[in-house]
Structure formats: structure tokens, C-alpha cells
Amino acid sequence: MNNLAISMKKFFTNKNTVTIIGVIAILAILYFLYTSTVNSATKLIEVPVAAKTINPQTIITAEDIKYISVASAARPDNVVMQESAIIDKYTGVGVTIPEGSMFYPELLVEKEDLPGDWLTLVGTDALGNPEIPYQFPVTVTTTYGNSIQPGDYVDFYVRAYNEKNVLMFGKMIENVKVLSVTDGDGKDVFRSTNDIGTPSFLGFGLQAELFDVLKKAEYISGTQIELMVIPHGGLAPEEPLEVYVSSEYLRDFIQNQTLELPKNPEPVTPTPEEGTEGTTEGTEVTPTDSAASTTPETTPAS
Numbered sequence: 001m002n003n004l005a006i007s008m009k010k011f012f013t014n015k016n017t018v019t020i021i022g023v024i025a026i027l028a029i030l031y032f033l034y035t036s037t038v039n040s041a042t043k044l045i046e047v048p049v050a051a052k053t054i055n056p057q058t059i060i061t062a063e064d065i066k067y068i069s070v071a072s073a074a075r076p077d078n079v080v081m082q083e084s085a086i087i088d089k090y091t092g093v094g095v096t097i098p099e100g101s102m103f104y105p106e107l108l109v110e111k112e113d114l115p116g117d118w119l120t121l122v123g124t125d126a127l128g129n130p131e132i133p134y135q136f137p138v139t140v141t142t143t144y145g146n147s148i149q150p151g152d153y154v155d156f157y158v159r160a161y162n163e164k165n166v167l168m169f170g171k172m173i174e175n176v177k178v179l180s181v182t183d184g185d186g187k188d189v190f191r192s193t194n195d196i197g198t199p200s201f202l203g204f205g206l207q208a209e210l211f212d213v214l215k216k217a218e219y220i221s222g223t224q225i226e227l228m229v230i231p232h233g234g235l236a237p238e239e240p241l242e243v244y245v246s247s248e249y250l251r252d253f254i255q256n257q258t259l260e261l262p263k264n265p266e267p268v269t270p271t272p273e274e275g276t277e278g279t280t281e282g283t284e285v286t287p288t289d290s291a292a293s294t295t296p297e298t299t300p301a302s
Helices: 002-013 015-042 208-219 248-255 289-293
Strands: 044-050 065-071 132-137 153-161 167-177 180-182 201-206 226-231
Touching: 132 208, 153 248, 167 201, 167 208, 167 248, 201 208, 208 226, 208 248
Parallel strands: none
Antiparallel strands: 044 065, 132 201, 153 167, 153 226, 180 201
16 A cells, blocks of 8 residues: 555656656646637527518518527627517618618617607707798709718808809808708608619708898899809717808898898777776667757647
8 A cells, every 4th residue: 555655656756757647637727618619609689680671761670580590709799689678679870781781770760869850850049039941952963962961061151143244152051950851752862872863952941031032032034143062071069050141142132132021010909098998888879969950849730
């Protein structure tokens, strides 16, 4: 027994033996970690995907979702995994989710986050005065190849000839926010990323003064007045920009060619004279003495 103990002691105190055991232990640990990593990466998980193509601004129901098995390593970190976080959500404006595509948070919005009829976006100006809806006719060319989108800011330029037939060109109104880009049927041009429509109108909400001068410019004939919109470059600002007239000369040039309609006078509410209020109520009307004396007497004929 003692000999066995001595032999074991010599075996484990031998440097070569210790080295071999250490190498085997390290290889075993590395093999375990490798197999665990491979198994974890290749493990199949169920991921929700679109059961069919989902168009923009469409509510997502349970019928729109199916599950596929993918390796866990192939699943993006930001994909939505919970069905409850998908159902009853809407696809965003211009967002189409193709069949078989995974769901991502940035593609899904709540119903209240969807834009409705663009007229509902027309609000009030900085002073609280109501804005007026204004549609400006455009084409693919005048929108710079359909590059102007809702939320962008544009400037209104004027091209015209003055009374001496001299060409005038300049910026008249700055920082007007585009509320909508619609086609000839009034549909949102960017309602689908797969089928972008042809722009026919840009929608704005304008102060009454600006609405007035732009409509007059449209109706004036014989002066060759032309309006055009020029978009701002870069990304749309996070804070709203202030709309203002950048050329009073061009504005006045248009206004001076039209007749300013007189305003209706304010209605005047008559006030009862002092001491006369209620004097006729309950008053009995009787014939006067003079009226009675003018009535001829009738006598029987003899």
C-alpha cells in the first residue's frame, strides 16, 4: 500500500506528468467552450415574420404573422420577437414589409402616430391665428425628381415682368413646411416604397396674408407672373422654422395689381334709449277725441 502511495506521489510530482495533465485540462476546457458556443449559435429559434406583404399605414393582425426557424446567430439584435409587440401596430408612412421579412421597431407605429387627411395637419400660426389650406400644383420636374416630401421646407420664388417689361426674379416667402405631396387623385405619393406616385400638388397651411398673395399671383393674367417652390437642402430641421415674407417688394408688386375689397362694416347693435325700455308693454290703445269727432252722425230720414 505504501509502495502505491509512493508511486502515485512520484507520478504527480513529475514535471512532465504535470505538464501533460495541464495541457489535457486546457484542451478539455477549450473543447467545452467551443462546443457550447457552436451549439448556442446554431440553435434554432422561432422568429415572427410577415406572412404576406404588408402595405404602408396598415394595421397588423395575427393573420399577418407566421414563424420561421432560424439559427440564433442569424437573428439581428433589434428584431421584434414578441407577437404582442407587433399585433395592432401599424406600418409607417411609406413602409412596406415584404412577405417573409422580420419585424423591426422602427417600422411599426401606433395608430395615433399616423398622419390622417393632410387638412387635419393645418393648424394655427405662431400668434394663434388659424391657417388656411393651400395646394400648389407641381410636377415631377418642379419637385426636383419627386424629391420634395412631407416635412420638408420650401421657399416660394416669383418670376415676373414689371411695368417696364423688365424681368424680376427672387424669393418672396421663406420656410414654408410641406404637409402633403399628393397625386391627381388626392392620394399620398409616398404611400408605398414599392410604387411611388406622380406628384400633382403640394399641401401647405398658410397665414391668411400669404394665402391671399399666392392665390392672387395665380389668378393675375397678362403680367407673366410665375410661382415656383425651391426646397431647402440637407435634412429637415428638428425645430419648426418661422415663415416670413423675404421680399416685400415682390409681395407689394402682386398686391398692387389687384383690388383690395372693402371689408363689411361691423354690425351695430341698437341700444334702447334711456327711460323708454318697456313703456309699450301692457299699454292699452284707445281712440282719440279728434278721431271720434270726425265721425258723422246719422239721423233717420223723415
